[in-house]
Amino acid sequence: MTDELNFVQQARRDKLDALVAAGVAPFAYGFVRTHEATDAIASLPEGQEEGGAVSVAGRIVAWRGHGKTAFAHLADGSGRIQLYFRKDGLGDDVFDRLGLYDIGDVIGVSGSLMRTRTGEVTVRVASVEMLAKSLRPLPYGKEEIVDGVTVRHSGFADPEQRYRQRYADLAVHPEVRALFIARSRLITSIRTFLDGRNFLEVETPILQPLYGGAAARPFTTHHNALDMPLYLRIADELYLKRLVVGGFDRVYEIGHDFRNEGIDRTHNPEFTMLEFYQALADYREMMTVVEALIVSAANAVRAVAGVGASVPDLQPPFPRIEWVPSLNAGVGFDVMSASDAELRAAATKAGVEKVNSLSRPKLLDELFQAHVERKIETPTFVIDYPVELSPLAKPKRGNPALTERFELFARGRELANAFSELNDPIDQRQRFEAQARLRDAGDDEMSGVDEDYLRAMEYGMPPMGGVGIGLDRLFMYLTDTQNIRDAILFPTMRPE
């Protein structure tokens, strides 16, 4: 695609010049609107032919000229309304100038409501103002009737262009707008839910001198004045837990985490994470909180017109299955007492590749994914993970080979990850040092020892339950969206 003016764009420039020559400012400062489109339509009672004066504003999305009259449709955030222009109502000058208007122009009109012969509520335009001349045609689609069925042809089907030019995608696709309205409702519902349970919303650093709280490769940047490296956070966890030390018993943060990994249909380098921490609660208590939060979020999305139909019917309490017994049932032997060789054989049988290069924890994880995770359809809590898979969780009371951890799965995907959080600074130091050794050995997904965090723990960190929920993933689950790029307004793309 070229940035040179093509003939369509040149025609619009010429109209712009003609408007200016006629004394019409093509880019206005504002407009006083009395009604949104759907409100204006609703204000004319059924059966009534004529109504009062309204002022509406929006984008011209259809234009049908008829010599000395013209019909148009105007779209705003609420919907669309028809406009009716008459030469003998507007005067020759104004009516003739309508030829300089195009589909895509943002205009404001005033006039009285009327009902057309076919019953459509319409504004009989008495005055019209150009608010923003459109110099580039929007790729509106077309509808046609094929064998009695209405087929919508998008005018903008190339996914790449839709992601790159989300503004145009939104402008021509009402269903895309509806989806992102639903996303906003989801976020709002989570805030309302947590605020209602006395959680405090906080903001913690995105630029961090040490990254931690997850295992991922970070984005690295540099602060010039301090002449030091900084990392974009891969998780909020360690800062939120510092705040619990400070006396904020219930905190949460909704924000972006950044992970320098591959891009695919479920991964974007920056994504929206919810983390919340509740002092004195253990992981079992957090399961009931998560259940209620997910149901509340699902209800919020379900209420959005045009999106809600895809939301699964959720019936709490969600099933809880234990990690070890469920995997044992899948493979047919006891994985905890099995030798590495037995695990490798089972992994090979399950279709796992390169089993000889995998560590024991990785083998267990692969087996669990193949035999249990992928088969989970309806929301299900998996609880009590082996300690070697969960270095950040507290040991399980009465069984130190396990941890007090749960993950929530649905449709084979992880929706939430939670622990009874480690609050023993001596244990924490040992785990940090083990991570630091791995990092020094070349694993750049591992961070070093966070001395400041240890200092915070040494002051006394209350026991707490902590939960992380990837909100893009949750939204994708609730709306049955297959690609994360359809759930993020401006997904990460290569430069054009």
Next chain:
RNA sequence: GCGCCCUUAGCUCAAUUGGUUAGAGCAACUGACUCUUAAUCAGUAGGUUCUCGGUUCGAUUCCGAGAGGGCGCACCA
């Protein structure tokens, strides 16, 4: 990173086995039309067929390389 597929007018898509001047709808432009709504009718214009190279008398079509994208796999505890 690997495999498969895609890239033609502003947009959505055609183009027979490699063969005349690369077509259609919408959008655009000119004209007609005072209740239309996929408005209608008559006409006009619009192309580096992603880029570079090769094969051929001849390439949108076949081959090679590159760019961008989509899907799947792998990676992402």
